[in-house]
Amino acid sequence: MNNNIHDENLVNLITGHLCDKPEIEKMRKMAVERNIPVIQRESADIIRLLIRIAHIESILEIGTAIGYSASLFYGEMENGRITTIEKRPDSAIEAAENFKRLGYRNIRILEGDAIDVISGIDEKFDMIFIDAGKSHYREYFDKAFPLLNNGGIIVSDNILMNGLTLNYDMNVRKNRTMVRAMRGYIKFLCSHPSLKTTLMPVGDGLAVSHYQKETRNE
Numbered sequence: 059m060n061n062n063i064h065d066e067n068l069v070n071l072i073t074g075h076l077c078d079k080p081e082i083e084k085m086r087k088m089a090v091e092r093n094i095p096v097i098q099r100e101s102a103d104i105i106r107l108l109i110r111i112a113h114i115e116s117i118l119e120i121g122t123a124i125g126y127s128a129s130l131f132y133g134e135m136e137n138g139r140i141t142t143i144e145k146r147p148d149s150a151i152e153a154a155e156n157f158k159r160l161g162y163r164n165i166r167i168l169e170g171d172a173i174d175v176i177s178g179i180d181e182k183f184d185m186i187f188i189d190a191g192k193s194h195y196r197e198y199f200d201k202a203f204p205l206l207n208n209g210g211i212i213v214s215d216n217i218l219m220n221g222l223t224l225n226y227d228m229n230v231r232k233n234r235t236m237v238r239a240m241r242g243y244i245k246f247l248c249s250h251p252s253l254k255t256t257l258m259p260v261g262d263g264l265a266v267s268h269y270q271k272e273t274r275n276e
């Protein structure tokens with residue numbers, strides 16, 4: 059299944075230059091075959107670049123699935139650690155097996171609904187990656203934001219929702235809640251006084267937000 063809203067030749071040009079570890083690429087192909095939604099390669103590649111540029115060494119991920127994105131990000135850090143949250147027990151187990159097979163020890167999986175689980179986390183992160191239920195991004199943000207280090211980055215994936223965010227007719231009831239929530243979330247991010255956010259039309263759409271604590275100059 060390919061839900062990419064972009065020109066296929068463009069996507070092929072970008073992804074044609076990527077060379078991921080064969081085990082991780084196998085994980086992605088298997089996820090696609092089983093209709094498990096995972097991050098698009100070109101989006102993951104931008105996040106990996108951000109990890110390098112910003113010297114990210116700790117990531118909180120909301121939405122593990124089978125651990126594909128976490129594996130890609132982990133491989134980009136030198137001594138990094140990831141905490142990743144997944145509400146489906148079967149996916150959490152599969153992700154744990156994948157991390158073990160890759161020898162990725164510093165990835166901790168927390169099983170449960172992120173809205174509940176985040177409250178129990180007692181550490182700070184350089185990056186927060188939001189990639190779970192699309193109607194709940196604002197709730198994930200509110201819970202996770204206090205755990206972000208000053209100077210850190212929040213990446214929200216799927217903000218275009220296969221084009222729904224752009225083209226959706228609000229008079230159609232189906233999906234209305236999801237579209238309203240995502241449009242509201244984008245507006246919120248872009249007007250947040252402590253964030254500099256850019257919306258990137260890559261993959262299914264990334265919002266990248268840099269956090270700089272407000273300082274008073276009076």
Ligand SMILES: C[S@@+](CC[C@H](N)C(=O)[O-])C[C@H]1O[C@@H](n2cnc3c(N)ncnc32)[C@H](O)[C@@H]1O
Pocket residue numbers: 095096097120121122123124125126127128143144145146149170171172173189190191
């Ligand atoms: C898009 S997939 C994550 C893909 C993964 N980040 C990757 O790219 O490899 C979204 C995952 O979020 C999980 N999820 C949805 N709502 C959640 C919640 N409230 N708390 C934790 N996990 C949730 C789903 O079960 C699903 O596995």
